[in-house]
Amino acid sequence: MVLVVDDDIAVRSMLSLLLRQNGFEVTVVASPPEAMEHVRRYTPELILMDMNYTADTSGEEGITLLKQVKIFCPDVPVILITAWGSIHLAVRGMKAGAFDFITKPWSNETLVATVRRAVELSSNSQKSVANSSRVELNSKFHFEKIVGQSAKLMEVLNTVARVAQTDAPILITGESGTGKELIAEAIHANSRRGSESIVKVNLGGVSQSLFESEMFGHKKGAFTDAYHDRIGRFSLANGGTIFLDELGELDLSCQVKLLRVLQEQTFEVLGESRPTKVDVRIVCATNKDLSQLVANGLFREDLFYRVNLITIHLPALRERPEDIPFLAKHFAQNMQGVDGRSIELGSSAIDLLQRLPFPGNIRELKNLVERTVLVSGKSVIEDEDITRNMPSASGAVVEVDSGALLPLDEMERKMIVRAMELYSGNISKVADALGLSRAALYRRLEKYGIRFD
Structure with a gap:
């Protein structure tokens, strides 16, 4: 059951209809007190909640409600609804324990995918947490390229086994040479997208001037020297997985463009005015401390929380x-x-x-x-x-x-x-x-x- 919390009756009606049409049971309430009354009596699978409920638009009501529901339902994912111009509020919410956020006006397809992903992950985490042995994992999953059976590696493989079947974005961290690309391949191979392509992009090798052309493609004549149409990496990965390596090397101006794609799964090919829709699983990797880059103003905080939904850390050898x-x-x-x-x-x-x-x-x-x-x-x-x-x-x-x-x-x-x-x-x-x-x-x-x- 999904609990929708919003003071706007039109929003409640739209969300209720959309979610029910996609197979979810839905309960709607209009205020924080009603939401708290509900979570004291029931445990929903997911909570979808607005950030503002009065004339005050600071978002403090939403942050307060989030902290309160987390006391009663610490394991229930919460998705925040916010305006695009108030993403800093959503980032605060992510720090306070929210699962993800969506922006108004939302894409129905993106919203349903986000809700489904959250419910799947919550369901997986509530299943048996007993870790499997290497023999058991090998019998159920494609881990043949990954060698070893130490406790730290087994922790990584058990995490991959739990999250691979979802479409949740994943951030793989670890020092250079620890095998981040192999883990990305294992995530893809064990997902529902395993029969489709995994497209690998080393962002450290993509210049700022060529980023849009490389990632989104271009039409002939879109700029000087564009003599032919080019298919971008996101289009090549449609239906499959895109692996963005060396994420910490991405220029700030390019981070904005990447954030939009991760948010809406749409982009514009250079030289085209209509948006292109893609269905892509995002897996990123970095050997840098992104949180420190955020603190130094070198990495966007909203992008950090967008790619950091699930983090898999690879230990050094x-x-x-x-x-x-x-x-x-x-x-x-x-x-x-x-x-x-x-x-x-x-x-x-x-x-x-x-x-x-x-x-x-x-x-x-x-x-x-x-x-x-x-x-x-x-x-x-x-x-x-x-x-x-x-x-x-x-x-x-x-x-x-x-x-x-x-x-x-x-x-x-x-x-x-x-x-x-x-x-x-x-x-x-x-x-x-x-x-x-x-x-x-x-x-x-x-x-x-x-x-x-």
């Missing part, structure tokens, strides 16, 4: 060292086939890896294991092999067996040749495995005269 053996063996096994070798990590290698800090997290571990396998040429990797291939930037003491010394150029050439063989000449994969950019890899291929057809 140093916080889950028990996963390092699983990850290292996984990366080593992926390298099998080089020179016909089968690859095994010895116990001394595993012990050393678990003691390393890995400031670059899983990405650094992957590069170290793959580099060691390529350079050592051994079937069994031990700690001394790992030590030889640790980059000096890690700050570790590098102990080198003088009998195994090779000229640096020769060592580099052999490493590149082995990587090219392993990845069948796929430049992107070779560059990633060696920790190089594509341009740097091309320069080295030319330097050593390496050809791979």
Whole structure:
């Protein structure tokens, strides 16, 4: 049952009719006292409430009512109704415990989707909170790309399992290299949109001048050099999921444009006057502290609360060292086939890896294991092999067996040749495995005269 609280009889009637037409039971009341009387006797699935009930338009009545109903119904989601010009009130409400907010005039489709999402999430959270084991999760969900079974990782996977089936926007936080993109892929794969596309956008690589064209598309002739129509990323993701990585890098002027799309799921293609409607699940990621950026005036507070509906934090690798053996063996096994070798990590290698800090997290571990396998040429990797291939930037003491010394150029050439063989000449994969950019890899291929057809 949805409780609607609004002093305007026309609004109450419209919301009641709309929600009932979409399968919800609805109770309507006109004032805060009536709302409090209702929640003292019943527990609704969701509360949809206005921010103002008298001539006072400060929103304080709504904030007060929100705090009061949260005392009686702490787990019931509350959606606030506010005018677009009063979004700062909605942000205050989100801080006070509101689930989300909608703006007047609202889109019926957006409002119903927001209500449905809130009810689904509330229902999921009220189900059994017992966490599943990794075996149980693997039998029910697509988590095959995610390696490990530490308590902190299992907490993440259980959260993904609970929220994937909803359309709620999700913010994934964590240091660089912790696997945020893999979690975004898992959210998409386990959602109702799993058969559709997931479109990935690195916002740190999108310039301010090209943001609208990149995200929303443009028509031929919309601006200088617009020689052809371009389909934007949001259109490509229609029906599926859009993954916005490096959200903290987004310029303030672009944040306004993104907020409108998240709010209404509509945008205007450059060169077109009519709005385009899309059905897209939003998943964002950042390695920055967005709340601190908000405090410093570098990130919009209303956008922060719009994308921060559900937050999944990925722990750093140093916080889950028990996963390092699983990850290292996984990366080593992926390298099998080089020179016909089968690859095994010895116990001394595993012990050393678990003691390393890995400031670059899983990405650094992957590069170290793959580099060691390529350079050592051994079937069994031990700690001394790992030590030889640790980059000096890690700050570790590098102990080198003088009998195994090779000229640096020769060592580099052999490493590149082995990587090219392993990845069948796929430049992107070779560059990633060696920790190089594509341009740097091309320069080295030319330097050593390496050809791979």
